[in-house]
Amino acid sequence: xxxxxxxxxxxxxxxxxxxxxxxxxxxxxxxxxxxxxxxxxxxxxxxxxxxxxxxxxxxxxxxxxxxxxxxxxxxxxxxxxxxxxxxxxxxxxxxxxxxxxxxxxxxxxxxxxxxxxxxxxxxxxxxxxxxxxxxxxxxxxxxxxxxxxxxxxxxxxxxxxxxxxxxxxxxxxxxxxxxxxxxxxxxxxxxxxxxxxxxxxxxxxxxxxxxxxxxxxxxxxxxxxxxxxxxxxxxxxxxxxxxxxxxxxxxxxxxxxxxxxxxxxxxxxxxxxxxxxxxxxxxxxxxxxxxxxxxxxxxxxxxxxxxxxxxxxxxxxxxxxxxxxxxxxxxx
Ligand code: NDP
Numbered sequence: 654x655x656x657x658x659x660x661x662x663x664x665x666x667x668x669x670x671x672x673x674x675x676x677x678x679x680x681x682x683x684x685x686x687x688x689x690x691x692x693x694x695x696x697x698x699x700x701x702x703x704x705x706x707x708x709x710x711x712x713x714x715x716x717x718x719x720x721x722x723x724x725x726x727x728x729x730x731x732x733x734x735x736x737x738x739x740x741x742x743x744x745x746x747x748x749x750x751x752x753x754x755x756x757x758x759x760x761x762x763x764x765x766x767x768x769x770x771x772x773x774x775x776x777x778x779x780x781x782x783x784x785x786x787x788x789x790x791x792x793x794x795x796x797x798x799x800x801x802x803x804x805x806x807x808x809x810x811x812x813x814x815x816x817x818x819x820x821x822x823x824x825x826x827x828x829x830x831x832x833x834x835x836x837x838x839x840x841x842x843x844x845x846x847x848x849x850x851x852x853x854x855x856x857x858x859x860x861x862x863x864x865x866x867x868x869x870x871x872x873x874x875x876x877x878x879x880x881x882x883x884x885x886x887x888x889x890x891x892x893x894x895x896x897x898x899x900x901x902x903x904x905x906x907x908x909x910x911x912x913x914x915x916x917x918x919x920x921x922x923x924x925x926x927x928x929x930x931x932x933x934x935x936x937x938x939x940x941x942x943x944x945x946x947x948x949x950x951x952x953x954x955x956x957x958x959x960x961x962x963x964x965x966x967x968x969x970x971x972x973x974x975x976x977x978x979x980x981x982x983x984x985x
Contacts, residue, residue: 654679656719656749659704665903667704672720680753687733688753689726691746695773696722697807701900720748723778725762725769736761743772774807782894783811787870788819790892795820797867798886800858802826802877803897804843805833812870813843821868825861827854827877854880865889873898874911952976 660673682688703714703721714720724746728736733756736742742759746752762772774780793799799816803809804826813824825845826837834846845861847854858866858880865886871878875898885891893915899906914921943949954976956965962980969978 654749654751656747658719658748659714659716661716662705663701663901666901667701671704679751682730682732682753685733686753686755687728687736687759688730688751689742689744689746690729691724691726691744691750691752692741693725693770693773694722694746694748695724695777697779698895698897698900721745722747723773724752725772726752741769743777775811779807780811783808784815786892786894787812787815787868791816791868791870791890793819793821793868796822798823798825798862798864799868799870800825800827800862800866800881801870801872802849803872803895804828804837804846805841806872808894809870809872810837810841813837814841816868817842823862823864825858825866827873849877855883858884868892870894875899875906878911879908953979955979955981957981 654677656675656677657672658675659671661671663671680688699711700720700722703711706713722745724744726742726744726746728738728740728742729751731738731740736756736759741762741764743762744752744754744759746754760772762769767776771777787793787799791799793816799813799821801809801812801816801824804813805828809826813826816824823844824842825847826834826841826843827847827849828834828837829848829850831848831851834848837843837846847857847861854877862884866881866884867886867889869878869881869885869889869891871881871891871893872895874893874896877898881891893911896912896915899912913919940949944951952975954974956962956978957980959980959982965974965978965980968974
């Protein structure tokens with residue numbers, strides 16, 4: 654059995670010397686287990702998180718252990734009633750040529766339905782990522798503009814095409830080369846491609862999305878997110894799916910760290926009180942009642958005299974006020 658193990662934790666961009674190829678005897682399946690031979694191994698950006706220490710969305714790979722990974726494999730020995738020798742299965746053999754499994758997480762694949770490797774991509778985890786985050790969070794509507802980063806990749810290519818299928822008027826993909834840009838426009842039907850390495854993002858986005866951006870499917874975060882935010886429309890939706898621009902970072906990127914938002918599936922949503930006038934009667938009823946019953950306390954900081962307003966205002970921005978700042982202009 655050939656395996657690739659994690660030799661050292663990469664600092665910045667992973668190096669070949671962080672990995673080692675080792676050979677061990679092929680394992681034997683025990684009672685209720687199967688042995689499978691790996692045919693395809695999926696390599697995915699999340700693995701960068703797995704080989705680092707610290708919080709990602711799953712546990713780290715231990716030093717000396719086989720690197721994790723989704724695989725398509727073929728059963729070559731079986732002590733499991735549900736799997737026969739010759740079956741193809743979606744498995745998690747990781748970076749190795751053979752693995753033993755109890756079968757719990759295996760899914761049988763039918764090679765006549767689609768090429769086996771598709772279950773690691775468009776018909777598997779990356780495809781579901783594209784489909785679910787776009788449709789459930791992005792919710793593109795007919796006529797809207799959708800932008801996606803890492804647009805020629807496993808996730809992004811599917812995102813852009815589903816957006817088109819769902820009637821988006823304009824689909825813009827951000828990629829890292831001219832070949833990728835040609836591919837997403839000419840082969841995949843994106844309306845515009847932007848090469849993030851050679852084009853100035855702000856002006857390229859303005860030209861590509863003249864009506865603003867309704868959905869930004871974010872695979873990268875970083876400078877692309879920063880540029881996109883300048884051009885989002887009222888009520889835009891932004892599925893935060895990946896932060897690949899930061900996976901190799903050796904120091905904390907400037908600005909807020911968005912990773913906890915992804916890991917905790919947190920919601921940030923812009924708010925303007927003017928949109929909530931329909932809640933005024935509910936609000937007034939509830940809050941008046943809580944004030945009267947003493948459940949809600951309220952403190953005012955009253956400054957007497959209109960002439961003191963400038964000073965009080967300057968203080969408000971410094972934190973001198975203690976409670977709701979009010980100027981008492983005249984006796985009531
Ligand atoms: P891709 O096939 O898209 O490959 C990664 C691509 O990321 C590269 O080809 C490159 O494209 C782009 N990229 C790399 N570095 C940078 C950078 N510094 N700035 C901008 N773009 C960069 O991978 P996947 O489709 O598998 O994954 C895409 C994203 O989706 C990743 O962030 C991944 O972590 C995330 N993901 C999240 C999941 C979730 O459950 N939240 C599940 C699956 C994926 P280019 O050079 O063309 O820009």
